Amino acid sequence: MNTEPEQQKRWSWLGQGAALDLADTVAKNREGVYEDLLQSFSDFLGWFAVEEQWLPERYALTPADFPQILALRSAIRGAFLASVEGRKPGSQDVEALNAFAAECPAHHRLESVDGALRVVSRRDSGRPMESFLAQVAEDAISLLGGPKAQGLRLCPAPRCGMFYVLARSNQRWCSDICGNRVRVARHLKKK
Numbered sequence: 001m002n003t004e005p006e007q008q009k010r011w012s013w014l015g016q017g018a019a020l021d022l023a024d025t026v027a028k029n030r031e032g033v034y035e036d037l038l039q040s041f042s043d044f045l046g047w048f049a050v051e052e053q054w055l056p057e058r059y060a061l062t063p064a065d066f067p068q069i070l071a072l073r074s075a076i077r078g079a080f081l082a083s084v085e086g087r088k089p090g091s092q093d094v095e096a097l098n099a100f101a102a103e104c105p106a107h108h109r110l111e112s113v114d115g116a117l118r119v120v121s122r123r124d125s126g127r128p129m130e131s132f133l134a135q136v137a138e139d140a141i142s143l144l145g146g147p148k149a150q151g152l153r154l155c156p157a158p159r160c161g162m163f164y165v166l167a168r169s170n171q172r173w174c175s176d177i178c179g180n181r182v183r184v185a186r187h188l189k190k191k
């Protein structure tokens with residue numbers, strides 16, 4: 001799968017890891033209303049193409065897999081939101097994440113990376129969808145159960161509403177773009 005520049009532009013804000021990037025395919029539009037950016041399997045393929053950094057296995061997914069992908073996203077978003085709000089995640093979401101991860105355990109392989117031997121964690125059972133879902137579910141599990149969970153936030157910018165992990169303790173927005181937009185909006189309001 002090649003990463004077209006158009007796709008990269010369309011998904012330019014992504015780049016935080018597979019689970020966060022999948023969760024952030026639901027975001028606020030110009031009117032500040034949440035919108036689903038994965039309307040079709042082809043939208044999903046566009047997203048998948050820019051996720052090579054996190055999902056190097058090019059799983060051969062098919063349109064029949066789309067409902068399961070959305071089910072995984074729903075569990076991730078539910079658990080992330082609970083974490084942001086300081087609530088205990090719903091048992092349904094937790095069970096779904098664990099079940100997706102259990103579909104295909106990771107195995108460790110000795111591989112040559114940039115000329116040096118490395119232990120690489122691979123998930124490829126020969127069942128592309130299970131492998132994909134397990135890979136992304138485990139990313140969500142590590143985030144929710146690890147030290148990064150403390151820094152999980154929902155961006156309060158009116159046209160964003162996306163999840164992110166704090167890079168520094170006083171960070172208020174997911175990105176400089178959101179921070180600047182909010183400042184500009186405040187400035188215009190004052191005028």
Ligand SMILES: [Zn+2]
Nearest residue numbers: 155160174178
């Ligand atoms: Zn934002």
